[in-house]
Amino acid sequence: MPDKNSFMLEAKDIEKILPHRYPFLLIDKILSIENSASAKDGSSSGGKKIVALKNVTMNEAQFLGHFPGNPIMPGVLIVEAMAQAAAVLFLEAIDSNLRSQYTFVLGAIKDFRFLSPVYPGDQLIIEIEVLKLIKQSGIVKGSALVSGKKAAEGQLFFGTIKKDE
Amino acid sequence: MLTELSIENELKSLISEIAEVELNKVNCDASLTKDLGVDSMRALELLAALEKKYKIEIAEEDLPKLDKLGTVVELVKKYLAEKS
Numbered sequence: 001m002p003d004k005n006s007f008m009l010e011a012k013d014i015e016k017i018l019p020h021r022y023p024f025l026l027i028d029k030i031l032s033i034e035n036s037a038s039a040k041d042g043s044s045s046g047g048k049k050i051v052a053l054k055n056v057t058m059n060e061a062q063f064l065g066h067f068p069g070n071p072i073m074p075g076v077l078i079v080e081a082m083a084q085a086a087a088v089l090f091l092e093a094i095d096s097n098l099r100s101q102y103t104f105v106l107g108a109i110k111d112f113r114f115l116s117p118v119y120p121g122d123q124l125i126i127e128i129e130v131l132k133l134i135k136q137s138g139i140v141k142g143s144a145l146v147s148g149k150k151a152a153e154g155q156l157f158f159g160t161i162k163k164d165e
Numbered sequence: 166m167l168t169e170l171s172i173e174n175e176l177k178s179l180i181s182e183i184a185e186v187e188l189n190k191v192n193c194d195a196s197l198t199k200d201l202g203v204d205s206m207r208a209l210e211l212l213a214a215l216e217k218k219y220k221i222e223i224a225e226e227d228l229p230k231l232d233k234l235g236t237v238v239e240l241v242k243k244y245l246a247e248k249s
Contacts, residue, residue, distance in 0.1 A: 132209065137205060157210065
């Protein structure tokens with residue numbers, strides 16, 4: 001696992017890549033990106049990896065209702081954080097001109113398991129690996145860990161939609 | 166060596182699993198997109214499943230060919246022949 005004190009991208013860099021903003025930007029830092037297997041056209045059958053970090057704090061809106069007096073990070077937000085890490089991996093690899101024309105969106109969620117609850121104060125380490133990437137869509141597998149223990153794992157499918165001019 | 170029939174049967178059950186349709190609906194004439202409801206995400210899933218199952222790498226321009234059982238069989242056979 002990469003050193004948490006060394007990182008590749010911090011929040012202000014992530015905002016240049018992802019369109020998400022408060023209260024829905026669910027990635028705080030990118031610890032490492034491996035893009036070694038990228039082909040010229042950006043297509044790939046694996047090899048690309050990203051490790052991202054998300055600090056879960058009691059100060060987040062979801063804990064007002066999920067659940068009062070018993071705060072647990074909603075599983076869907078763990079999925080969303082993993083999807084955002086994957087989106088950084090995809091978007092970082094493509095030309096910034098193309099990046100401004102398309103939005104990466106979730107197309108399918110497959111074989112997801114939530115293995116242990118995530119609480120305020122936990123630090124989520126999100127590891128994403130590309131299984132297949134073609135120009136307009138991709139599949140990744142990933143996991144979210146707290147203190148080295150897997151909290152969630154599964155596969156995510158992405159497509160792109162063209163932004164309105 | 167896989168026979169043509171065994172590849173066809175394997176692909177038939179793979180497509181039925183990914184498209185979530187009954188096995189008997191996957192026949193040679195059925196279009197995956199028009200008749201079996203395979204959208205772009207399921208097509209991508211099929212592509213990745215084929216690559217994993219047969220240890221081949223399918224070019225992106227071959228993706229539109231994954232539209233009928235017959236053409237999927239042909240495509241897999243072509244890549245397997247190139248591999249050996």
